Amino acid sequence: MAALKERMAQFISLTSEEYDYFYQQLTIKKVKKKEKLLQEGEICTHAFYLLEGCIRYYTVVEGEEHTGQFFFEGSWYSDYDSFLSQMPSKQYIETLEKTKVAMLSKKTLEHLYTKIPKFERFGRLMAERAYLGARKKNETLTLLSAEERYLHLIQQRPKVVERVPQHYIASYLGIKPPSLSRIRKRLAQNR
Amino acid sequence: MAALKERMAQFISLTSEEYDYFYQQLTIKKVKKKEKLLQEGEICTHAFYLLEGCIRYYTVVEGEEHTGQFFFEGSWYSDYDSFLSQMPSKQYIETLEKTKVAMLSKKTLEHLYTKIPKFERFGRLMAERAYLGARKKNETLTLLSAEERYLHLIQQRPKVVERVPQHYIASYLGIKPPSLSRIRKRLAQNR
DNA sequence: TCAAAACGTTCACCCAGGTTAATAAATTAG
DNA sequence: CTAATTTATTAACCTGGGTGAACGTTTTGA
Structure with missing residues (x-):
C-alpha cells in the first residue's frame, strides 16, 4: 500500500527491504460499518492503521457513550492505555463507515523495536503525536x-x-x- | 542525586558510567517561589526534572490563566509542544514553591539518542506517560x-x-x- | 511587626447546557 | 417500496457554574 509507505516515511526512513519486512507483519482486515475493533474488557493487542474509512473510540460511563476521537484513512490509532499495559481496555473502537485496517500487533512492534531499532523512534514519534493530540483536545475542552x-x-x-x-x-x-x-x-x- | 538515578532506572537500565555521563549533561538550578521556568513566546529548550518543590504549567487566554497541570519532586516536565517543534511556547511554567530542577536540553537529549540508543526508549516512555496523563485529564474533564x-x-x-x-x-x-x-x-x- | 497584598468566602443575579418528551426527517433493511 | 429504525429538531423547565462586588482571613516582605 503506497499510502502507508509514504506515511511511514514521515516518521522514519526505511529501506525498501525494511518496509517490506514491516509490511509483511501487518494483517489487513475489512470491517463493515458499525463493527467494533475493540470492546471494553478486551486487551488491545493491536495498533490500527486506517487504509480506508473512519472510526471513533469511545468509553461508556453510567450507560452513556463518550466519544474520545475520530480517525480517518491515513491515521494510526490504538488504545495506548491497554496496548502498553496489556490490561483490559476501558474503551470501544468502532467503525463509522466500511473500513479497511492494517493491524500491527504489540508483539510484532516489540519485535521490530529489537530487530530494526529505528522503530523505537517510530514508537516515540507516535506517542509524541498522540500526546500532542490529547493535549490539544484538552485545551479546546477547557478554553x-x-x-x-x-x-x-x-x-x-x-x-x-x-x-x-x-x-x-x-x-x-x-x-x-x-x-x-x-x-x-x-x-x-x-x- | 540518588532519587533521579532511581527514577531513571524505572525507565531504562543504565550502567553507572552511562548514568554519570547523562548526569553530567544536566544543569542544576535553584529557583525561588513564583519564578518562571518558561514564558509564552520563548522556545522551550529544556526538559525539567524536579529535584525538589512544585511547579504548574498554564496558558493565558484572553487575560485569563488556565492551569494545565501540577508537578512535584520526582517528575519530569517540559512543554513538549515547543520542545519537540522548537516553536515559541504558548505556555508558562511557574514554580509554586522554592524549587530545585535538573535541566536537560533538547540538544543533549538528541545527542543522547545517538550516543546511547537506549535513550530513544526513554524518550518514547516519557512521551507515552505524558500521553496517558493528558488522556486521563481529558477523561476527568468530560466525564x-x-x-x-x-x-x-x-x-x-x-x-x-x-x-x-x-x-x-x-x-x-x-x-x-x-x-x-x-x-x-x-x-x-x-x- | 504590621501594612499591603494575596487569597478565600459569600451573596444576588444570569445563562449555557441538561433533561424529558414529543415529533419530524432521514436511513436502512427486508 | 415501504416499514422499522436511527437520527435530528424543538419546546418547557431545571440547575450548576459564571460574574461582580463586598468582605473576611492569611501570608508576605520591608
Whole structure:
C-alpha cells in the first residue's frame, strides 16, 4: 500500500527491504460499518492503521457513550492505555463507515523495536503525536465554550462534520444532541 | 542525586558510567517561589526534572490563566509542544514553591539518542506517560462534574490539595474560585 | 511587626447546557 | 417500496457554574 509507505516515511526512513519486512507483519482486515475493533474488557493487542474509512473510540460511563476521537484513512490509532499495559481496555473502537485496517500487533512492534531499532523512534514519534493530540483536545475542552468547540471542529476538521453523524459529534464535544441542535440553529440565524 | 538515578532506572537500565555521563549533561538550578521556568513566546529548550518543590504549567487566554497541570519532586516536565517543534511556547511554567530542577536540553537529549540508543526508549516512555496523563485529564474533564473532579483530585493527588493554593486548583478544575468555594461548602455540609 | 497584598468566602443575579418528551426527517433493511 | 429504525429538531423547565462586588482571613516582605 503506497499510502502507508509514504506515511511511514514521515516518521522514519526505511529501506525498501525494511518496509517490506514491516509490511509483511501487518494483517489487513475489512470491517463493515458499525463493527467494533475493540470492546471494553478486551486487551488491545493491536495498533490500527486506517487504509480506508473512519472510526471513533469511545468509553461508556453510567450507560452513556463518550466519544474520545475520530480517525480517518491515513491515521494510526490504538488504545495506548491497554496496548502498553496489556490490561483490559476501558474503551470501544468502532467503525463509522466500511473500513479497511492494517493491524500491527504489540508483539510484532516489540519485535521490530529489537530487530530494526529505528522503530523505537517510530514508537516515540507516535506517542509524541498522540500526546500532542490529547493535549490539544484538552485545551479546546477547557478554553472554549461548546459553540466555540463546534466552530473549531468545523474549521480544523471539516471531514468530521461531513462524515460523522451529529449525535457522535455532540458526544465528542461533550454536549447532548439537543444542545448541538440549539447551537446549530443559533449559528444558522446569525449568518 | 540518588532519587533521579532511581527514577531513571524505572525507565531504562543504565550502567553507572552511562548514568554519570547523562548526569553530567544536566544543569542544576535553584529557583525561588513564583519564578518562571518558561514564558509564552520563548522556545522551550529544556526538559525539567524536579529535584525538589512544585511547579504548574498554564496558558493565558484572553487575560485569563488556565492551569494545565501540577508537578512535584520526582517528575519530569517540559512543554513538549515547543520542545519537540522548537516553536515559541504558548505556555508558562511557574514554580509554586522554592524549587530545585535538573535541566536537560533538547540538544543533549538528541545527542543522547545517538550516543546511547537506549535513550530513544526513554524518550518514547516519557512521551507515552505524558500521553496517558493528558488522556486521563481529558477523561476527568468530560466525564465528571466540577464537584466530582475536585473529589477525584483529593483522592488521586492529595499533594495537590495540600500544597497548592485554591485558586490555582480552581483554575486546574476549569472553574472559578467562587465555584470551588461553593463546592467545598456543599461537601462540608454533607459530611 | 504590621501594612499591603494575596487569597478565600459569600451573596444576588444570569445563562449555557441538561433533561424529558414529543415529533419530524432521514436511513436502512427486508 | 415501504416499514422499522436511527437520527435530528424543538419546546418547557431545571440547575450548576459564571460574574461582580463586598468582605473576611492569611501570608508576605520591608
